[in-house]
Amino acid sequence: DAKTTQPTSMDCAEGRxxxxxxxxxxxxxxxxxxxxxxxxxxxxxxxxxxxKNNETNxxxxxxxxxxxxxxxxxxxxxxxxxxxxxxCIVLKRxxxxxxxxxxxTRLQVTL
Amino acid sequence: xxGITQSPKYLFRKEGQNVTLSCEQNLxxxxxxxxxQDPGQGLRLIYYSQIVNDFQKGDIAEGYSVxxxxxxxxxxxxxxxxxxxxxxxxxxxxxxxxxxxxEAFFGQGTRLTVx
Numbered sequence: 598d599a600k601t602t603q604p605t606s607m608d609c610a611e612g613r614x615x616x617x618x619x620x621x622x623x624x625x626x627x628x629x630x631x632x633x634x635x636x637x638x639x640x641x642x643x644x645x646x647x648x649k650n651n652e653t654n655x656x657x658x659x660x661x662x663x664x665x666x667x668x669x670x671x672x673x674x675x676x677x678x679x680x681x682x683x684x685c686i687v688l689k690r691x692x693x694x695x696x697x698x699x700x701x702t703r704l705q706v707t708l
Numbered sequence: 709x710x711g712i713t714q715s716p717k718y719l720f721r722k723e724g725q726n727v728t729l730s731c732e733q734n735l736x737x738x739x740x741x742x743x744x745q746d747p748g749q750g751l752r753l754i755y756y757s758q759i760v761n762d763f764q765k766g767d768i769a770e771g772y773s774v775x776x777x778x779x780x781x782x783x784x785x786x787x788x789x790x791x792x793x794x795x796x797x798x799x800x801x802x803x804x805x806x807x808x809x810x811e812a813f814f815g816q817g818t819r820l821t822v823x
């Protein structure tokens with residue numbers, strides 16, 4: 598399974614867009630990019646996933662580069678409730694693979 | 709409502725005792741997972757199961773055991789062989805997806821303290 602690299606922490610002002618990067622340079626053609634987040638002392642929450650096209654849902658947008666070696670999760674208007682650890686994961690298509698988490702990016706949204 | 713339930717939320721045990729953490733899902737998911745999280749750390753995979761009566765070790769399986777007798781249930785036993793059992797334990801499930809990606813759903817976790 599491809600490994601991912603994320604910054605350890607980021608800050609964002611409330612109301613601004615939060616752009617969280619993830620590098621996955623060894624991703625293979627059958628691997629999806631997933632994003633989850635974990636608010637303190639709770640279970641992780643699924644946000645969004647994609648294969649090669651950009652994706653958008655009610656929570657966020659996912660931008661995947663053309664070579665698929667990196668992606669960016671965008672929270673368009675961050676609020677204090679978006680303060681959490683954000684995990685970027687790559688997962689093979691078609692299998693209930695080992696779902697492995699790294700250490701993620703700690704996003705702090707401030708007033 | 710469909711979901712994944714872990715119980716209890718907080719659990720205290722004496723050192724040397726085995727303890728079993730419950731995880732139940734009514735999402736009709738094939739795959740289930742157990743993770744451990746220590747303060748300030750990411751999630752580490754203990755065991756996972758893709759179908760009933762089958763499971764595989766994750767990255768830190770030593771000192772733990774699981775069973776998968778029913779699709780809905782994936783209990784985790786923390787044995788006395790686990791050297792540092794105090795941690796936050798998370799259970800998750802996901803649908804077996806033959807043709808595409810699938811998201812995982814997590815329980816709210818069990819915080820185990822061994823004294």
